[in-house]
Amino acid sequence: MTRGTVSYIGQRLVLIAITTVLVSSIVFLLLHQIPGNAFLNETRTSPESLAANLHHYGLDLPLGQQYVNWFTGVLLHGDLGESLKNRGTFITPLLIREASVSATVGFYALIVTIGLGLLLGIVAALRQNTWVDYVASSASVVGYSIPSFVLAIFGLLLAGHYFYIWTGGTFYYVPGWGKLEQVPVPALALGLPYASYVARLTRASMLETIRTDYVRTAWAKGLRARVVVLRHALRNALIPVVTILGPLITGIITGSVVIENIFGIPGLGKEFVTSILARDYNIVIGVFTFYAALVGLANLLVDVIYPVLDPRIRY
């Protein structure tokens, strides 16, 4: 870590903070245009209880004051407020708990994406124009167009219905979340479309790299195939793949919203949709702020990995 890298990371963190605050401020201000909007759907709300509700959440204050309260709460205490529908539920601990659930699924999806994608891409490139290549390439050409929620539905149908005898529906009907056997189907559904994309990209860049002189030299020196492929060729072939890691992580986060709803996973994505449908504005803003920060940090992480692979890039 040079001083340049540290100051670069510092700058990026400031930019992420600004972006996060900016977009969530816009959402906050838009959603607070109509005071008490969140309570309007409830049946038989007397004016007194509505006023009490508004007062409890500070929604009877002027918009500017509300905004300042929210802003200082988020920035100084990391406090995202209280649920409008379930009074007493504070949002920050709720979201941190849910984020850990989402992280499990996201992590395995990322493993599927990168592991399977790299494997297919490398094998296809090394066996170019053989049946292995054709199978892998056609699978990825089809795979990256099939949205993850479609794969999830197919996965449910296969694992939960046709192969019920084997799976016993463990991934779905068991209450609670966190067992390892619940992970594979959602993680595969979430990861496969991106895995196809990574495979296509890896194949193309691998084909380019294995034709370069330095790889030919490595072969000529009599190095073992594993060393040539993994240490010489792959390292350079990875560079274009790393460039799409940022959008890829964003895609997995976005995709998790729908996957979590299909499989009933109690994570951030499910909370996001549930709170939107329930008009629990405080949670909507909270989850959104969380997501914006998360995507920013993921992108930063990718940019930090980049110079490790390609020493020509320095910050």
Place this chain on the structure above:
Amino acid sequence: MAMAAVPEPDLVTAYEMPEQVSMLQDAWNRIRRNRLALVGAGIIAILFLTAIVATFWTPYPVWLQAVGPTYQGPSAAHPLGLDQAGRDILSRIMGGASITVQVGIGSAIIVSLIGIPLGLLAGFYRGAVDTTISFFINIWYGIPDLLVALILVFVLSDALHLIPRGIFVIVLAFSLTRWMDVARLVRGQALALREREFVEAARMSGARDLRIIFSHIFPNALGPIIVQATFAIPAAVLFEAFLSFLGLGLPSPMPSWGAMANDGYHGLDFAPHIALAPTIALSITLMAFNWLGDGLRDAFDPRMRR
């Protein structure tokens, strides 16, 4: 004089001039040899045809319930079966094609309308204009675009009641969060093209900035713009399906493929056809647009020429 001895007309006959081909013709020649792209174009043609037919005629009205037993599988009268409310799925798939085409084309147009001028301005004027526009592009890249679009649809239609929930608000939300792909690309093109000789020549002959931008730089950047706009279509279609699947997109009787997939997902174990029909239609559509987009990209990018 020695100069006069040079036989001028012979130059033309002595060297065989390369055939003059316009950019679009050249692209067409190359895409004709790309089988996947042609298959994609064929599927898209069928989709458009279905969409046009569906605006005038479907076997049953898309909203009509109880045309037969609910959850009934495919039969002669209803080739794709009936859904949980006894609606004819074939009719709804056709209606969904029409929605898909409107969302896709509408988004491609609006994304281009926002992205092209911004990109051209940034690339042509550079300096402060570029810095400002690029700053917004970079900020926009750091946010989860689909989730912002989702929030936008929710805020505009449900919270503020500004625009009724429908195709337009979805297209608008998508375009407002996805314009920077086009803008960034056009900016790069404009940055490169503004240094070229024909732009210099235009400036020498007294053309004003706007004329240089729109009749010299823009036409030469058209190829990559078409490619980028083509890729915006499947992204928009997917976004609409994603929203409608979650119940946040088009309102209920509208035959969105995403909403139909959600209908079917609840009865997956005993009536899988309800979910399978729209998801397969959606996947094939996305695949076709991606294949065509890849083909167009290869056709318009001379470096990829084999």
